[in-house]
Amino acid sequence: MISEQQIIYLNKSYKILASEQEFIIHPAAFDLLPSTKLSLLSSFSCTFHIEDFKLYLDLIMLHMDETNEKIYEFKDCMIAYNGTILIAANMVKDFHMKSNKLACFSYQSVLELVFEDGILITTIDQSKAMLRIRKNIDLGLRCPTKGRDIRCIKRFLNSSFVGDYNSIRLLSRKLKQLKEMKEDYQGVDYFMK
Numbered sequence: 001m002i003s004e005q006q007i008i009y010l011n012k013s014y015k016i017l018a019s020e021q022e023f024i025i026h027p028a029a030f031d032l033l034p035s036t037k038l039s040l041l042s043s044f045s046c047t048f049h050i051e052d053f054k055l056y057l058d059l060i061m062l063h064m065d066e067t068n069e070k071i072y073e074f075k076d077c078m079i080a081y082n083g084t085i086l087i088a089a090n091m092v093k094d095f096h097m098k099s100n101k102l103a104c105f106s107y108q109s110v111l112e113l114v115f116e117d118g119i120l121i122t123t124i125d126q127s128k129a130m131l132r133i134r135k136n137i138d139l140g141l142r143c144p145t146k147g148r149d150i151r152c153i154k155r156f157l158n159s160s161f162v163g164d165y166n167s168i169r170l171l172s173r174k175l176k177q178l179k180e181m182k183e184d185y186q187g188v189d190y191f192m193k
Contacts, residue, residue, distance in 0.1 A: 003063060007087055008049035016048075018165035020083030022174050024048070026091070027060050027179040032072060036165050040174055048079070050113075055079045077148050080118045080184050084163030086126075087111050092134065096152065097144045103153040104157070105130040129160040 005016040005024070016024070025046060026033070033039040043063035049056050057077040062070040081124055088107035095103040102125075112124040133153060136142040140148040 003043055003045040003061075005045055006047045006186070007085070007113075008047075009087065009111070010050075012089060014089045014109075014111070015107075016059075016085060016088035017088050017110075018086040018163075019081075020085075020163045020165065021081070022177055023139055023181070024081050024085065025057055025060070026178055026181055027062060027072075027078050028178050029185045030060070030069075030079045031182075032060060032062060032070070033160060035175070035178050035182055037175070040178070050120055055081055055115055055118045055120065078118050081115045082117060083115060084161075084165075085115065085159070086163065086165060087113060095134075095137070095144050097150050102143060105133040105153075114162060126160060127154070133157075 007014050007016055020029060026039075027042070028043050033042055033044075036127045045061045045063070047059040051060055055078065057074045057079050059074065060072045062072075064070060080152045086104060088104060088110045090108035091102075091106055092108045093106055094122050095106040097103050107130065108127065110126040112122070113127055115119045133142070133156065137144060142153060144150065144153065
């Protein structure tokens with residue numbers, strides 16, 4: 001289970017809302033956790049930054065329990081991520097759509113970052129699309145708690161976003177992704193001394 005993740009982009013801190021792959025990186029890739037079904041449920045968070053169009057991992061924090069955390073810092077650890085990442089900053093209003101998860105249109109600044117092998121290919125500013133949803137809600141044209149309006153908002157988001165942010169549901173696919181990720185980083189020492 002991934003807790004809140006952060007990314008520094010153009011000297012500004014953003015919250016990572018979603019990614020096309022289940023994990024941008026998982027602690028099991030660095031042998032911080034075993035590559036098992038149980039590790040998929042482990043709680044962790046990551047901090048990333050983008051420098052010279054490359055995605056780097058700065059920190060992994062494992063949440064052992066409610067009071068204990070283990071922090072691993074990384075230096076020059078480029079992440080070979082393929083796909084899009086949805087990031088946001090500057091919360092405007094607290095919107096929820098039938099879940100505890102904060103809706104992406106709750107933020108003023110929403111960007112999609114498209115990566116190929118960890119290199120930023122393009123950035124898509126989705127802030128105007130989020131503003132359009134907020135305006136429709138403020139005008140009473142949509143309600144983020146009504147089923148029909150939620151479906152309409154989701155259709156609009158799916159047509160606006162470049163990335164597909166539906167999470168991987170099959171456990172076997174998640175474990176396969178974890179195995180491939182582990183192979184990418186095997187034998188490489190990125191930890192800060």
